[in-house]
Amino acid sequence: MNWDWQVFLQDTGGGQTYLDWMLSAWGWTLSVAFLALLIAFAFGALVGTIRTLPNDRLSARLMIGFGHAWVEIFRNVPLLVQVFIWYHVIPALVPAFKGLPGFVLVVAALGLFTSARIAEQVRAGIQSLPRGQRQAAMAIGMSTVQTYRLVILPMAFRIIIPPLTSESMNIIKNSSVAFAVSVAELTLFALQAQEETSRGIEVYLAVTSLYMVSAFAVNRLMAMVERRVRVPGLIVAGQSGGH
């Protein structure tokens, strides 16, 4: 076969080249992934922590039940279906969401989907701590909030960085579903540019390598964070799975 990389210098008809278009699509992919990751960290940390609360009171039990429901709902519906629910259903049912751009809705969908997975990692991290830590905090008279803020969470968050790394890489891959609601990200670019130029292999190769470069960059970045916040004397094995 013959390569034709000059396809990227062709004009798309709108005064920009396919290369320009692809780079802007890369920007959209990274923005969707990054913003969704922020949402996922915030909700994931909160829900994961809630699920480990001591269940001595009714209010705590209700909150734990809410945490379970959250994780099960967002984990057991395919991401693409969740994206469609956010894009087609929620704006029609909830007036406040009417007229929001697809970008925002996809970020919400991807963020909450990933939050359930991060909640599980946070819960596992908290439960992997020796029980003595919690008991020691209680013994010196700390309240539940103090126990979590000063003792448990600072340890747990550092322990779960390896699984969070793979979630951060997953979110870049998963952001590709945004094509289904016409967000101008890399996968949509790949589909459209392939159709317009008939140089599918060149276009797909370029897009695939941008995905790989992005995931690799996240991997290195998180490895740096991991080295800096490592708990001295603790060896934690990495985890993997899901996609």
Added chain:
Amino acid sequence: MNLDLSFYSWEVISRYILQGFSFSIQLTIIATLGGLFFGTLLALMRLSSNRWLQLPAAAYVNTMRSIPLVMVILWFFLLIPFMIGRPIGAELSATITFIAFEAAYFSEIMRAGIQSIPRGQVFAGQALGMTYSQNMRLIVLPQAFRNMLPVVLTQTIILFQDTSLVYAIGAYDLLKGFELAGKNYGRPIEAYLLAAAVYFVICFSLSLLVKRLQEKIAIIR
């Protein structure tokens, strides 16, 4: 905005949903079995001492795992017709893609499973004079499969959810069935809500079963 629940009728379901549902189930089963078969081969290649087996398997698995599934689906849909010289249906292309893609994920699971078998088991097999393939077939793999069964089933649930991504090449799966029904009856909202409910019920009940199985296996071990 009022929901029209009369949309959920047997007529709609039998005309649009069942065909897609059976394709999604079929795709999940074929991809699980095919993925397990090729995944086990890949795992054995990676664990072999021959570098010419090790390196290609590692490269294949790592490449597959670092590309979004949607892009893999698009790649195969582009490349298969290119290689065999004639067009291929979206459904067949999706099936081949999922076997190839899941093989990479299942190979990581199987590798962990094989490595979890104590080395003494392998040595004992060798001491009895078993060949490599006898040792794998009779001693190592049966135990690895049993230990990894919950993880394999969890991956299968994820796989079932991922089959919805064949949307990218327009294959007729469960989600597509709901989408078409919603479009043709002018009831997209009800259709998507029901789609989410159906996926949820299937995946949630399967995950409960896996959890029970996990407890049982944990006791045996």
